Amino acid sequence: MPHHEKHVLGLSGGKDSAALAIYMRQNYPELDIDYFFTDTGKELPEVYEFLGKLEGFLGKPILRLNPNRDFDYWLKQYNNFLPSAQTRWCTRQLKLKPFEEWIKPFLEEGMTVHSYVAIRADEPYREGYNAKQDSLKIHLPFKDDGIDKPGVAEILESSGLGWPKYYEWRSRSGCTFCFYQQKIEWVRLKERHPEAFDEAKAYEKDALEHGSPFTWSQGESLDELTEPARIRQIKEDYEKRLLKIKARKKQNPLRPDSELIDIDDVYGQPKFCVACHK
Template sequence: MTNALEKHVLGISGGKDSAALAVYMRQHRPELDIEYFFTDTGKELPEVYEFLGRLEGFLGKAILRLNPDRDFDFWLKQYNNFLPSPQTRWCTRQLKLRPFELWLKPILEEGNTVYSYVAIRSDEEYREGYSSKNERLKIVLPFKDAGIDKPGVHDILESAGLGLPRYYDWRSRSGCTFCFYQQKIEWVRLKEQHPEAFEEAKSYEKDAVEQGSPFTWSQGESLDELTRPERVKQIKEDYEKRLERVKAKRQTNPLRSVGEDIDIDELFGQSKGCLACHK
């Protein structure tokens, strides 16, 4: 029987927080042999893959791709063509957590202890990104312990020469192109930035509705309805009004930089998005 060992893993979502944590751990705990992994749904934004490549260059090692053995289309059929939603997040369960569990299962069964590093910031309430019944899987929150908040995350990425993933120019989260946690302005921008991906999302939605799914991608309206010219105009106007209100409030706060970027989560309220995708 082999001696039990320790393994250190860090999940990369394609978002800013997990990327900053990878940089932080390389800089502050270089003695740890951390294995970085990315669970690939096959429906990610092109900007995500580009950013992963740049992050690999900084880390000096490859990010392991945990490709699910069954893709989004397979699981959609298993769920009778019902779209995933905040109420039934089967995409996270089957396409993100399941590959992670299958990867770690033999490692834990050998008696090894696995430390999983999660990018919950100090300015966030702790949300459990993964709960395990195995006592040898330990969740570690370095940003919480070090008091690193959102501006601190931006500083880490800027100082490393990485900056933010390019999709942050128009969207607030990574994950699938058709993530149901997107705001309506983000659906409009997806159509503008990646029309092919938008059309694919629309086709999934059409099939789901025909099969009796109670959910559309965006709450309260179909993508067809959301992208009618008059509706797009309304969504963009609402976004600009929100942006102006937040800017006005910021100017009265001497502790905040007026020129600091305002992200979509800040405009619409922090979403309860899946940690495996969003961080």
Template sequence: MSEHHVLGLSGGKDSAALAIYMRQHHPELKIHYFFTDTGKELPEVYDFLAKLEGFLGQKIEYINGDRDFDFWLRQYNDFLPSAQTRWCTRQLKLLPFKNWIRPWLEKGDKVYSYVAIRADEEHRVGLISQHKNLEVTFPFRQHGIDKAGVYELLEASGVGLPKYYEWRSRSGCTFCFFQQKIEWVRLKERHPSAFEEAKAYEKTALNAGSPFTWSRGESLEELEKPPRIKQIQADFELRKQKAIQRKPINPLRPQQIETLDIDDLYLEDEGNGSCLTCHK
């Protein structure tokens, strides 16, 4: 029986930090680092993955399914994916991964999959193995590495954070429905063509009878109106200031009391609970 070690990268901070950790602590393992490309990723994601390749000293394997987002959108009658029907994750992330490792499993080989669930994420559950030869492991949880540890790994390695963290909380497609409303506003500012593409998908879906819009409770055409943008920006700033005031001071890092991650500012009605395979 042969062994294969795989580690999926989302373009986000946690999975990148896990790749760094495994490279530093288990150089004896031949790990296949892979990225399931939907073709709708932020350009900053590709830049970050290229930087991570430099640290790892090896190429990241891009797993591209034979069928892209547009194909699956047609299969679902132009209905947009949503928090209630996450067909994008199922068809564009999980299915290509399963197809990629299937030849190994069918030969009777053992596959170890390393997933970046942190020690401070007791509520999260990773991919449950449905094959006796697929073993899913969580090194961060096993070794007590939390969110602060992830930042330390990224900083010490020189890889740092993806550039999109300057304005967005997580990786994923440009039109991910788990974005906060402020992130839609910032997408329009930074990547207007991607915002317009998302609007076109939404308009087609609504015309086809889809009950979902990308952002809960309003269309992107409604969201991008100047008065609405000002309201979203003001609401976000107010929420941020309140969160900063509530944030406890870490006596070990007193100089960091002013920092706050945008994903600490999610509202329940904006759809927190992102897909693990897309955002870790």
């Protein structure tokens, strides 16, 4: 029976999940989908702005799921060790746990929860949310319907929503100090949001003093990364790589590909957290 089913779609503030929300609204209007966003409290201001515009398009509020313990609480629990690709406690505690706690009562009532995840047709389904319960069903509509990165761009543009503003300087949503950022993104964070950069630097300094082996960016502290000579080097390296990619790409006059080149393309696709960056 329909009332024993619930449909949910998690938004990260990223372009893929936003495009999926638009796609589902346009192609499956009969589904009553609950859209949700897990707010770590450390998101970029551009993310909140984008979610506001998306709410306008969807015509319904996006639920805000807040972790009951914030980043600072978990940082202490993990002995001041910064989250890293090896120990991604931030995704676990600040994104997945609130989702699990939110759907738990529905599952306990015997409902089937359908969760829609924005994995595109042109990417492998790596570290998505793996359902532990049979009554939580994960669906990948983009993968099923063959929608790739250009397809996502088309959905965003034709809806009038366009791209998130952070796209001008960064490839994905997520926390201001996400360790998956490239060096160029740290440099731009310092230029665009100096207060968020300073906060990240303070966390790093504190963590290093407590013996954490990790800096936010691999192999150097944020202090070292933002020495004037180092900034110049990072920017030059980025420009060189960008030119190489542009030279390799065939120009399609109907689709200027420059808008589809993002920082991940320039440096090669890194691993990332589906919960935070889609």
